[in-house]
Amino acid sequence: MPSSNRPVPADISSISSSIQARHLQFPMAHAITAAPGDSANDVGALLAAWQFDACPVLEDGHVVGIFQREEGPLSTTVQDSMCNITARNLTAADTPLESLVEDLGTHALIFVLEGRKITGFVTPADLGSAAARTYFYLKLSALEVAAADYLRQRYPHQEDALSALSNGRRSKAQELVASLLADDAFIDIVASLSLQDLVSVLGKDEPFRARIRESGIGWDSLSHGLTGFRNDIMHPSRPFGGATRKGAQGLSKKLRGLTTLTEALISLRQLNVLLP
Template structure:
């Protein structure tokens, strides 16, 4: 097996960082935002509530003299006019249309909805339900794939000549070797480590104590819990399933934060 030089390793890390910046900076909140429909300050609240039920709106912007000055929440509307129920926008609820999608996720960890500023006008809204949309799925799948690429690079560096085999059981090694033979028969220029699955990379990293500590993984138990959830998320993304498993967005946000942290540690190993 060819030895990868330090320069080549740095180039790989740099290329991965470039790929990561694509997800972090070039996909913005606008890709999942919905147009903010509006009502007027003096509209009948009950009528607006019925309209929101019919249209399946959770929130509606409130206009006064042609300017959106706040919003109403469907479940709060009762007798009276919308002026009695509208909320002014909080600074924490407002983001620019150019806000990166990844940053949006962390904002929605703290609040249920955000409103989008285009210039000096509030024109769009994003709620937790919008996190099921394709751009979010692309972002999350990209981050997981990027993590797998880093782990592959690190494993090849740490374990020359397939010495990573010491950390896998015979069944997993055989699976990799069978896949390797199949792909080689198709004239693919690969090595055995190309055939490792995410569960294999997990076991190799977690069983190598020095590497595990370098990646900031406290214990094997915590590492297994993290990778199990990450694999479940990847499978849900790949099969177009609901990504909010067990209706816990907090758990999802925590998993994304952990993935980001692990990616940062991977990038330090070059």
């Protein structure tokens, strides 16, 4: 389809709100919990056995704190070791995942509120769930679609885009084009490019690089590891982001990068940037 007839990409904010805290939460009714008077050693051992790092502390059916497992013996009660709940440990059920990721980089557990009732909680481990992986895949797909649409507009003669690839990658792309043509499944050259190829072409496109420089984030930081990130999303058996706060911090950084790249592509396409 000619680039002039293709619609402008949809606002990616709809993707950002598609997966919410309510889709990730672990229900309180099924959670391991502790009471303030419980032995910290015993609760810590139970959490370790289930490979959990933290649990809610309940008193008379109400959440009063968070107990986090620590290494080594603790000659205390849960009440002596627990953390108090702050506003940063609470979130509305309709909070988008994108807003949760950064907080999960600093908090082991965030409670989910439906109205005034705590219905469950989210931990860094939940970033590897099917719902979270779906969200990250949607964000990455938005980037791929925006990249393809931009390159179709930027290179009216799509063969010119192949010149930005290494000899080996160019040969593979040309082989795939020939195979698709033989199978009557060819759409266009851009549709035949892998994510790695799309990123390589964009990396040598000056209007795009200039727009990225305006973001203040380096190109190498934005583009590094995108192919591996896509593979991790698509293979549920692979660890994704890890079950730790450090892993959540890494995913938060990756999300900011995906948003920066996608918004740059959409803005350039709306400006109708063409080859000289």
